[in-house]
Amino acid sequence: MSKPIVAIVGRPNVGKSTLFNALAGERIAIVQDFPGVTRDRIYADVTWLDKQFTMIDTGGIEPESSDVLLSYMRQQAEIAIETADVIMFIVDVRQGLVDDDFKVADMLRRSTKPVILVVNKVDSFEKLMPDVYEFYNLGIGDPFPVSAASKLGLGDMLDEVISHFPTDAASEEEDERPRIAIVGKPNVGKSSIINKLLGEDRVIVSDIAGTTRDAIDTTVTYNKKEYVFIDTAGLRRKNKIKEDIERFSIVRTVSAVERADIVVLVIDAGEGVTEQDAKIAGIAHERGKGVIITVNKWDSIEKNDKTIYQYSAKIKQTLSFMPYAEMIFISALTGQRMPKMFDLIEQVIQNQNLRVSTGVLNEIMTEAVAMQQPPSDKGKRLKLYYITQVSVKPPTFVIFVNDKQLMHFSYTRYIENKIREAFGFAGTSLKFFIRERKEKE
Known part of the structure; x- marks a missing residue:
């Protein structure tokens, strides 16, 4: 909600x-x-x-x-x-x-x-x-x-x-259709992507004016399933003051991200990933949304067999705080790999809603602790008692430990990586809450 x-x-x-x-x-x-x-x-x-x-x-x-x-x-x-x-x-x-x-x-x-x-x-x-x-x-x-x-x-x-x-x-609650926000800097091709998604014959378009806002939400049907696309591109106004555009597009992005389940961050292949892109990605990450990084205009790039790897590495480096994000290289102009977007979206939705049983989680954690000793401080060692998943979208876990102070960010990240090794969770962030339990309990 x-x-x-x-x-x-x-x-x-x-x-x-x-x-x-x-x-x-x-x-x-x-x-x-x-x-x-x-x-x-x-x-x-x-x-x-x-x-x-x-x-x-x-x-x-x-x-x-x-x-x-x-x-x-x-x-x-x-x-x-x-x-x-x-x-x-x-x-x-x-x-x-x-x-x-x-x-x-x-x-x-x-x-x-x-x-x-x-x-x-x-x-x-x-x-x-x-x-x-x-x-x-x-x-x-x-x-x-x-x-x-x-x-x-x-x-x-x-x-x-x-x-x-x-x-x-309540009425908005019942709308179970996945919501996908197409975001990115001006002129990276957000509108062309939406138009291309709509242009397919299989797609039936019906415009519903965005509930309380003026953004146009567009319903797209693909493989008999409905998706709601939130378009931030159609809202551009003629701006007199240049440097405001960036700030204002961020304001819009925040509101689109807030309403979405999955954020498709569009990057211009010619420009590469910029600080503004990192800012937008940071908002989606912080809000626990599914993320698909979409490099558009890929047809306009001179390529050899290594181009895509070098490009991916560069993006991963700039957006290092979200290694889980899915990545796809497309051309809205030629339609290259556009159908694959729906497969990715579907995959991220599955991962956002994935629940892992408590038994399995605790097996993974026990094994992780055996492989890498938890940190200790002044002779007191961190003990991890128990882990359980409390919610989805994004998948959220609670870990019970003997002392919260000892649970360093890096050790939480290590446990996260072990869970990801087992279940993937590609395209979605995971949230962890650390709770203390006294030895006796």
């Missing part, structure tokens, strides 16, 4: 990042950084009461001049309107109401998406309330006074945010 998406919009210096960090808490700062993945902190998972959502900060680059500012703000608002379930519009009580606030409020109001008006920097509710009321003039409902810096008023604001989440979770 995909989490709702909440986007933050507002002029520069109204405290968007402060609010973002206050809500994201410290957790986001300690995510282990994968080599080659730079972290723009543009999205974070937030839990409030029993609700979880993904928060996206659409801001980022500060425009130079005031006329650029408005077009920039418009873009931000467009992105938010396009990808979010709920929009938080941040204004600053100290700067008061500004002309640009009205213009952005107009766009947001017309979007029919729920908008929460957040008045930031209200350090004293008694003194500043009259200034807060001024924001009623925007005509988008009650202003919520907060101070992101002092973490005041955040509870009421979050209550309001989650009250707008779609409740029809």
Whole structure:
């Protein structure tokens, strides 16, 4: 079930990042950084009461001049309107109401998406309330006074945010069809891949407008089975400000990945794998999605018998944090190896849903421990008692040990590799949770 998406919009210096960090808490700062993945902190998972959502900060680059500012703000608002379930519009009580606030409020109001008006920097509710009321003039409902810096008023604001989440979770829950997001940098051929998949005679196309978002989800039937493709390519807008394109395409990618079971990361064969690709791959990895790395335009490359190996090695090196990803070399133009994509997708779906019996897992673990002694520290050695699989999509395991501190990341990785040797699990990440049990139990 995909989490709702909440986007933050507002002029520069109204405290968007402060609010973002206050809500994201410290957790986001300690995510282990994968080599080659730079972290723009543009999205974070937030839990409030029993609700979880993904928060996206659409801001980022500060425009130079005031006329650029408005077009920039418009873009931000467009992105938010396009990808979010709920929009938080941040204004600053100290700067008061500004002309640009009205213009952005107009766009947001017309979007029919729920908008929460957040008045930031209200350090004293008694003194500043009259200034807060001024924001009623925007005509988008009650202003919520907060101070992101002092973490005041955040509870009421979050209550309001989650009250707008779609409740029809049940209807979406029943849609068992696999969801595949086609993602990648602009111009790598995402649309041509979707068109090629649709172009086959066997394929019956029916367009269902993406549930709450404007992305077009396309149903493709292959071998009597339905797949839903989430296309992020069709959403490109004419962008004035060049360096924003990258950030904005990432915002879109986050929302597509969030809704997908499998992520097809498209790479341009001529360009090779770039840092932006690594960033997108990192998002899919972190979200535990199935991953298929698809090198498109393979027909345009001069090849000898070693080309494909050298190319694969280069990708594996750049995306070293996801050695499990499946890889395929295609040409959407000529249709080369396109049918094989469905076989791969099907294979990854099987692996994402694979359950391994507890008995077998413990045999693998016992053997692994016998082959490589667990680490010890100051004379105390790590003991692994028991392993069991607790869920699928992605396959998730709990290992019970005597001391969590001793279970190094590298030893968990070693156990993971042993499980993969036995069962493959190609194309899907595996998650491990380490729990402590006292000797006596």
